[in-house]
Amino acid sequence: MREPVWEFLIVNYLFLGGLSAGLYFVSGLATWIQDRECKPAYPALARLGALLAPWPVSLGSALLILDLGKPLRFWKLFMHVRWRSPMSIGSWLLVAFTILSLAYLWSWLDDAERRRWIGRVPRRAYAMLPAFLRAWLEADGAPRRRILALAGLPMSVAVGIYTGVLLGAVQSRPFWNTNLVAQMFLFSALSSGAATLVLLRFLSKDRPGLRELRFLYGLDIILMGLELFIVLPYLIHGNLSSLAVKEALGLVMGGPFTFAFWGVFLGLGLLAPLAVELWEFKPFLLGRGPFHVNPRWAMVAGALVLIGGYTLRYVFVFAGQATGF
Amino acid sequence: MERRTFIELLGAGTLLVPPLACKLRGPIAAGPTNLNGIPTTCELCPNKCSLLAVVKEGRLAKLNPNPENPKSRAMLCARGNAAIQQVYDPDRLKQPLIRAGERGEGKWRPVSWDEAFDFAANKLKAVKEKHGPEGSLWSSTEGFQEVFFKNLGQAFGSPNVMRHPTLCLASMTLAYSTTFGTVPSFDLLNADYVIMAGANRFESIITPDTMDLIGGTMERKAKLIYLDPRFTVTASKADEWHPIKPGTDLAFILAMLNVILTEERHDKAFVETYTLGFEQLLEHVKPYTPAWAEKETEIPAADITRIARAFADAAPRAVFYAGRRSSWYTNDFQMRRAQAILNAVVGNWDREGGMVPNRKVAKGEFTFMPWDDPKASRVDEVEKAFPLANAKDGVYLPLRENVLKGTPYPVKAWMIYKQDPMHALPDQGKTLEMIQQMDFVGVVDIAMSDTAWYADVVFPESHYLERTDPIEVMPGIWPAAVYRQQAVKPLHDTKPMLDIAQGLAKRLGLSDYFDYTIEQWVEAEAKELPVPNGMEHMRKHGVVGFEKPKYGTTRNAVHRFVTKSGKIELFSERLQEAGHDPLPVYTAPAQPPANKFRLILGRKATITHAALTNLPWLHEHNRENDLWIHPEPAARLNIQTGDLLEVSSTAGTVKIKARVTPEIRPDCVFMLHGFGKKSAWLRRVHNVGAADSILLETAWDKVSGNAALHETFVKVGKA
Amino acid sequence: MGTKTKTKRYAMVIDSKKCIDCKACVVACKAENKVPEGVFRNWISVERSGDYPKLRMTFEPEQCHHCDEPSCVRVCPTGASWQREDGIVLVDYDACIGCKYCIIACPYEARYHNPETHTVDKCTFCVHRVDKGDLPACVETCPSKVRVFGDLNDPKSPLHQLLATRRHEVKNPQTGNGPQLYYLL
Numbered sequence A: 001m002r003e004p005v006w007e008f009l010i011v012n013y014l015f016l017g018g019l020s021a022g023l024y025f026v027s028g029l030a031t032w033i034q035d036r037e038c039k040p041a042y043p044a045l046a047r048l049g050a051l052l053a054p055w056p057v058s059l060g061s062a063l064l065i066l067d068l069g070k071p072l073r074f075w076k077l078f079m080h081v082r083w084r085s086p087m088s089i090g091s092w093l094l095v096a097f098t099i100l101s102l103a104y105l106w107s108w109l110d111d112a113e114r115r116r117w118i119g120r121v122p123r124r125a126y127a128m129l130p131a132f133l134r135a136w137l138e139a140d141g142a143p144r145r146r147i148l149a150l151a152g153l154p155m156s157v158a159v160g161i162y163t164g165v166l167l168g169a170v171q172s173r174p175f176w177n178t179n180l181v182a183q184m185f186l187f188s189a190l191s192s193g194a195a196t197l198v199l200l201r202f203l204s205k206d207r208p209g210l211r212e213l214r215f216l217y218g219l220d221i222i223l224m225g226l227e228l229f230i231v232l233p234y235l236i237h238g239n240l241s242s243l244a245v246k247e248a249l250g251l252v253m254g255g256p257f258t259f260a261f262w263g264v265f266l267g268l269g270l271l272a273p274l275a276v277e278l279w280e281f282k283p284f285l286l287g288r289g290p291f292h293v294n295p296r297w298a299m300v301a302g303a304l305v306l307i308g309g310y311t312l313r314y315v316f317v318f319a320g321q322a323t324g325f
Numbered sequence B: 001m002e003r004r005t006f007i008e009l010l011g012a013g014t015l016l017v018p019p020l021a022c023k024l025r026g027p028i029a030a031g032p033t034n035l036n037g038i039p040t041t042c043e044l045c046p047n048k049c050s051l052l053a054v055v056k057e058g059r060l061a062k063l064n065p066n067p068e069n070p071k072s073r074a075m076l077c078a079r080g081n082a083a084i085q086q087v088y089d090p091d092r093l094k095q096p097l098i099r100a101g102e103r104g105e106g107k108w109r110p111v112s113w114d115e116a117f118d119f120a121a122n123k124l125k126a127v128k129e130k131h132g133p134e135g136s137l138w139s140s141t142e143g144f145q146e147v148f149f150k151n152l153g154q155a156f157g158s159p160n161v162m163r164h165p166t167l168c169l170a171s172m173t174l175a176y177s178t179t180f181g182t183v184p185s186f187d188l189l190n191a192d193y194v195i196m197a198g199a200n201r202f203e204s205i206i207t208p209d210t211m212d213l214i215g216g217t218m219e220r221k222a223k224l225i226y227l228d229p230r231f232t233v234t235a236s237k238a239d240e241w242h243p244i245k246p247g248t249d250l251a252f253i254l255a256m257l258n259v260i261l262t263e264e265r266h267d268k269a270f271v272e273t274y275t276l277g278f279e280q281l282l283e284h285v286k287p288y289t290p291a292w293a294e295k296e297t298e299i300p301a302a303d304i305t306r307i308a309r310a311f312a313d314a315a316p317r318a319v320f321y322a323g324r325r326s327s328w329y330t331n332d333f334q335m336r337r338a339q340a341i342l343n344a345v346v347g348n349w350d351r352e353g354g355m356v357p358n359r360k361v362a363k364g365e366f367t368f369m370p371w372d373d374p375k376a377s378r379v380d381e382v383e384k385a386f387p388l389a390n391a392k393d394g395v396y397l398p399l400r401e402n403v404l405k406g407t408p409y410p411v412k413a414w415m416i417y418k419q420d421p422m423h424a425l426p427d428q429g430k431t432l433e434m435i436q437q438m439d440f441v442g443v444v445d446i447a448m449s450d451t452a453w454y455a456d457v458v459f460p461e462s463h464y465l466e467r468t469d470p471i472e473v474m475p476g477i478w479p480a481a482v483y484r485q486q487a488v489k490p491l492h493d494t495k496p497m498l499d500i501a502q503g504l505a506k507r508l509g510l511s512d513y514f515d516y517t518i519e520q521w522v523e524a525e526a527k528e529l530p531v532p533n534g535m536e537h538m539r540k541h542g543v544v545g546f547e548k549p550k551y552g553t554t555r556n557a558v559h560r561f562v563t564k565s566g567k568i569e570l571f572s573e574r575l576q577e578a579g580h581d582p583l584p585v586y587t588a589p590a591q592p593p594a595n596k597f598r599l600i601l602g603r604k605a606t607i608t609h610a611a612l613t614n615l616p617w618l619h620e621h622n623r624e625n626d627l628w629i630h631p632e633p634a635a636r637l638n639i640q641t642g643d644l645l646e647v648s649s650t651a652g653t654v655k656i657k658a659r660v661t662p663e664i665r666p667d668c669v670f671m672l673h674g675f676g677k678k679s680a681w682l683r684r685v686h687n688v689g690a691a692d693s694i695l696l697e698t699a700w701d702k703v704s705g706n707a708a709l710h711e712t713f714v715k716v717g718k719a
Numbered sequence C: 001m002g003t004k005t006k007t008k009r010y011a012m013v014i015d016s017k018k019c020i021d022c023k024a025c026v027v028a029c030k031a032e033n034k035v036p037e038g039v040f041r042n043w044i045s046v047e048r049s050g051d052y053p054k055l056r057m058t059f060e061p062e063q064c065h066h067c068d069e070p071s072c073v074r075v076c077p078t079g080a081s082w083q084r085e086d087g088i089v090l091v092d093y094d095a096c097i098g099c100k101y102c103i104i105a106c107p108y109e110a111r112y113h114n115p116e117t118h119t120v121d122k123c124t125f126c127v128h129r130v131d132k133g134d135l136p137a138c139v140e141t142c143p144s145k146v147r148v149f150g151d152l153n154d155p156k157s158p159l160h161q162l163l164a165t166r167r168h169e170v171k172n173p174q175t176g177n178g179p180q181l182y183y184l185l
Helices: A008-032 A043-052 A054-067 A071-079 A086-107 A111-120 A123-127 A131-138 A142-168 A179-203 A210-239 A243-249 A258-285 A295-322 B002-014 B078-087 B113-131 B146-156 B170-180 B209-220 B233-237 B249-262 B268-274 B278-285 B290-297 B301-314 B332-345 B396-405 B428-436 B497-508 B518-527 B534-541 B573-577 B631-636 C024-033 C071-075 C101-105 C137-141 C158-165
Strands: B038-041 B050-056 B059-065 B097-099 B108-110 B136-140 B193-197 B223-227 B240-242 B318-320 B413-417 B440-445 B457-460 B472-474 B480-482 B543-545 B596-600 B626-629 B644-648 B653-660 B668-670 B713-718 C010-014 C043-051 C054-062 C081-083 C089-091 C147-151 C181-184
Touching: A008 A043, A008 A054, A008 A086, A008 A142, A008 A179, A008 A210, A008 A295, A043 A054, A043 A086, A043 A179, A043 A210, A054 A071, A054 A086, A071 A086, A086 A142, A111 A131, A142 A179, A142 A295, A179 A210, A179 A295, A210 A243, A210 A258, A210 A295, A258 A295, B038 B534, B059 B078, B059 C024, B059 C137, B078 C024, B097 B113, B113 B136, B113 B413, B113 B440, B113 B457, B113 B497, B136 B146, B136 B396, B146 B413, B146 B497, B170 B332, B193 B301, B223 B233, B223 B301, B233 C054, B240 B301, B249 B278, B249 B290, B249 B301, B249 B332, B268 B332, B278 B332, B290 B301, B301 B318, B318 B332, B396 B428, B518 B534, B534 B543, B631 B653, C010 C158, C024 C043, C024 C137, C071 C081, C071 C101, C137 C147, C147 C158, C158 C181
Parallel strands: B136 B413, B193 B223, B193 B318, B223 B240, B413 B440, B440 B457, B596 B668, B626 B653, C010 C181
Antiparallel strands: B038 B050, B050 B059, B097 B108, B097 B457, B472 B480, B480 B543, B596 B713, B626 B668, B644 B653, B644 B713, C010 C147, C043 C054, C081 C089
């Protein structure tokens, strides 16, 4: 087996980038879906997601920079656009995503909050900003939320996909080199966003309402279902593929990563929370009225999804590097 | 261009060989070559390859092969390339040292050269006063400046100048010169059929043999038959590998002779014209049938017969290669004699693709003031015990026995140049004892060897890239004279051997014998080189070599071989007179008792003798030595790769890790040389792995006195 | 006619059967290119098989394949990994940020993270020597002349002739990298 050159910093980066994408995506949906009064259907959820979205990806980018051999040269990433390099596209994408997510966050702040933040900036420095920007910062963000939410949907999908493409576009690593990895990472990223919000909504003072929970659960079940829908073909197709792919897959089919993949990612991180959420959903699915709401189980499910998402990235980063032709 | 014309001029001058008699095959100097660099000569092993030292801002940047030397075949091996690291090695000897603690304790006092010279000279004078000059021993290994060291010992009046051949190839050279009156080379570039027994030529690089064999066997599909208890790189490249039972090579050769002679496949005309004793030989080999040899060697009789026939059929382009790595058994001389006889009867003598007497490149000699012959005879009593051996080189192991016993007289001072007897001699315990009974031990070296570690004074010699040396002639089919010139100034407070000899000579009252400079010495040598402006040529090219071999110069009725009879002696009267078998007689070697193994040795292309294992670029490929053991006995002893083993012989015990491998016979174990160093200044191999010299027992070849290194049985178990 | 103006395409032929695993190429490369301890621009892989006494051991020198479609160049986010017109793949050490993506993208394990400069490093075909008309250090120093270096587009080069007359293969062509180390069979 080969020595890995990408290690936990990269695992963290891929996980955190995906998490931000998921947060923005879920919050964006919650903003974009409107109730009968043309207001965001799940404002508490939307606001929480918007407030959180920029930070994991920022931390992840910082970790990525720390992982560079020459961290002080990170700016060189932005001296080029190399459309055949997933990392180059991804770097630009992350910058755009982070700016957008910050704008989206700003739009969810109320007047007092905005003024408090502006007040913290030294006045002279603030005065140096262009007038249109100052006007934008000071204006009420509410009317912009929907358009920013809409813009965020493709952007978060792109970021979610990117974390998978970074690995999947490497043709020398048969473990990665399939389009299914991008989709697997995307759905895992989005579901980790939903799971984080489930977890935090139950921790917040205003407990989520049934409608909000139905939305979150429904979304999470769909995303996890899609993930499962990708993982199984990935395994089956891989085993029916060329020898190099089959051998690479051996790492999770009775190799050093088998427990992490089957036990932690698939069992604990995907099937278990799916089962919990389906069980919670059961009465609703069977048309027998509102579903169970057991906050403890819901939070366990959310935590498991996060563990699963992290494990998925761990397995892929390390196992992929151990493979080759 | 210039070189071409020069070589052609030489060829035209001799006119004995038709042009293109031997065109070198394969891309020996493919493509353009970089001639920017200071031409000099490598010192990291005995091959003396020509190279070009690229120096940038006073620092060595790279060593590149110099294609002008036909012997070194336009290559530079891993060791040659790593020489730069020797120069800039932080562990190097940087100034003279005098021992401050007990011997081997590693406490040193850095001193000036004057103090070191005074100290050593006083000690030497004290020994001389008490025991006479013969109370001093001067031992060295080969090198271009060895001559100055030897001269110092001789001028000092000691008969005990001890050279390296009896730790090296003495049995082989004596066997071939007893037969042919000279030691020939083997034309592996043009041979069609090559048999090698234990000569691991693809791991133990000898120029040009290694390169020619690869070119020969791989591009010409010449057969290579290889006998070795170990599956070496050479075995992997051979057409046939026979894991012969150790110590039975002589049986194999005698059976080959039996087949060839009884089937009359020998070269009758050649045998008739050039050899002596064929009838005795024919009678002698009759009992040695392949069926008999199968029992001894464990090589099937059918294979022996087939190989013997194919060998004879391929002759004269067939050779049984001599090999040269020490002696293995106490009958080593007779085994090598049998090789020589086998080569003789198929008539490969002095033929293309056969065995070729060496040619030399002429050079001048510097004349210095001669000294009186020593009054005492040698302490190793070589003339008495080994009358056929080269008395000037001495016999190392018998010498150690006598020194330890104090007979015939005491030896109390030991000067050592460029040699590491702690590892070069079997039975390190005895060597240590010999050191401990000395009143004085002085060592000249470039690194803190284990022997230097136990010395009283250490003189740091300048590295070969830092000094200018005498011109050396390397005889061969492609002979060359090479020159070593300074590439960079000495980095530390070091001196060449000549300066060290002069410093000591001055204080010993011997200055008159050393009143010359290295430049005067070299110029005298260069004057008679077969090129105009020899000195200038050497400075510019570093080498004079002959690219075209000459075959057949000794194949004429008037040629007299330098033997007693003037013929090739299949039967040797000289041997008979000296009390040895005139024809090689086989005696079966002792076999290891149950639960013991024969310890066998071998070499690798990244290590020279016991040295160089501390250089990072080479160490990366040999971090630690281990004990090769076959899976079958390993299973019996419950040993797995990586297990720490205790290995012991009657000489000593070591701890070493196991390597369980099918690449060795079940009755043998093997370990690399050059590890388990006691010297803390060899930090990468200090106490890493184990030293084979601790295990090896004292044994020597009966005729030549050459150290026999495969006579040790060891017990192996988990530590 | 056209061959005169045709650009060079450097490549290497490797006759593994001649390789004796002596490490001359490895050490020469280290000396020529100041490669730090513990990392290598070239190496010799060993393959063993069989049971005593029928054994096999083969050696294969390896290094950067200077591919026609180098995946390392493709994935590099800053353009530090680049390819000359003559096919030599290089790293611009000033532009490299050390993201190691190229190390992962190389199917031949030819790249390493240089612990001294903290950039990615690899075989350069000794471009500084080649541009002066010399041979790469590994080629020149080899005792058994395992490697033949030359211009693929020059029909007179020994390299071209070897490829025309001898059976050969490249490693892992299925990755689509178009490797330019040709191993004689």
